[in-house]
Amino acid sequence: MMVLETLSVFPQLFEPYMSTSIMGRARLAGLFSFEAHDLRDWTHDRHRTVDDAPFGGGQGMLMKPEPIFEAVRDIAGRGPCGAHVVFFSPCGSTFTQRHARRLAGKERILFVCGRYEGMDERVYELADEVLSMGDYVLTGGELAALCVMDAVVRLVPGALGDAMSSVDESFEGSLLEYAQYTRPASFEGREAPQVLLSGDHARIAAWRRKSAIARTATWRPDLLDGADLTQEEWALARRAMEAGHEEDEANEQ
Ligand code: SAH
Numbered sequence: 001m002m003v004l005e006t007l008s009v010f011p012q013l014f015e016p017y018m019s020t021s022i023m024g025r026a027r028l029a030g031l032f033s034f035e036a037h038d039l040r041d042w043t044h045d046r047h048r049t050v051d052d053a054p055f056g057g058g059q060g061m062l063m064k065p066e067p068i069f070e071a072v073r074d075i076a077g078r079g080p081c082g083a084h085v086v087f088f089s090p091c092g093s094t095f096t097q098r099h100a101r102r103l104a105g106k107e108r109i110l111f112v113c114g115r116y117e118g119m120d121e122r123v124y125e126l127a128d129e130v131l132s133m134g135d136y137v138l139t140g141g142e143l144a145a146l147c148v149m150d151a152v153v154r155l156v157p158g159a160l161g162d163a164m165s166s167v168d169e170s171f172e173g174s175l176l177e178y179a180q181y182t183r184p185a186s187f188e189g190r191e192a193p194q195v196l197l198s199g200d201h202a203r204i205a206a207w208r209r210k211s212a213i214a215r216t217a218t219w220r221p222d223l224l225d226g227a228d229l230t231q232e233e234w235a236l237a238r239r240a241m242e243a244g245h246e247e248d249e250a251n252e253q
Pocket of ligand 1: 088089090091112113114115116117118119131132133134135136137138139140141142144
């Protein structure tokens with residue numbers, strides 16, 4: 001069973017999410033365990049202090065190194081296998097599906113979440129890796145940890161129920177997912193593509209492949225660099241990109 005743990009000053013933030021829906025079911029089914037540690041449990045003063053003013057001046061407070069060193073050494077050293085230690089910072093490597101796939105192979109992961117203006121730089125030597133959720137600043141690392149744990153748990157075999165459902169998704173094979181439709185076939189004059197109602201699996205698969213290519217070319221052309229496309233498919237991608245640019249220009253006017 002995969003063991004997921006967090007270390008933060010707001011451990012109560014995790015439980016509702018980690019016990020709801022797919023996370024909750026996978027946890028009850030014993031596919032992973034989860035424990036949220038309170039960083040203040042590794043402080044030794046009456047006020048359970050975890051922060052201090054930055055050397056050199058500047059705004060706000062920083063998380064001090066001692067409780068973090070003590071907690072990570074203590075938690076990661078427990079149990080039969082050491083934990084893979086992940087810190088969160090906007091300065092980290094941008095989290096992607098590739099990171100999620102790699103982390104899904106770990107037995108035990110400890111996620112260390114910052115608050116305030118971040119952490120004393122010396123704590124990062126405890127990190128096996130530092131992840132960022134993207135080029136924006138959150139008030140704390142808890143949401144980042146929840147995003148990563150969610151993305152990782154749904155890759156654990158059995159978590160999604162249907163074994164196929166994490167295979168042909170966005171980012172698998174460098175393409176975004178194809179467009180999807182459900183009933184009604186006609187909604188206020190907007191029609192679902194006829195081919196999807198045809199029952200012809202080969203035609204449906206061909207349509208989905210084209211849809212994935214056109215959507216990727218329109219919204220995330222950067223992803224196509226790594227895509228394995230035929231000449232015909234590259235032509236489709238170029239047409240979609242050009243159509244996308246025309247749309248952008250129209251929107252700007
Ligand atoms: N002053 C720091 C930001 C601190 S935000 C800076 O400018 O880099 C406080 C905490 O929130 C961080 O320690 C980190 O754990 C978390 N956090 C904020 N933005 C994040 C992001 N984009 N990705 C991952 N964690 C983030």
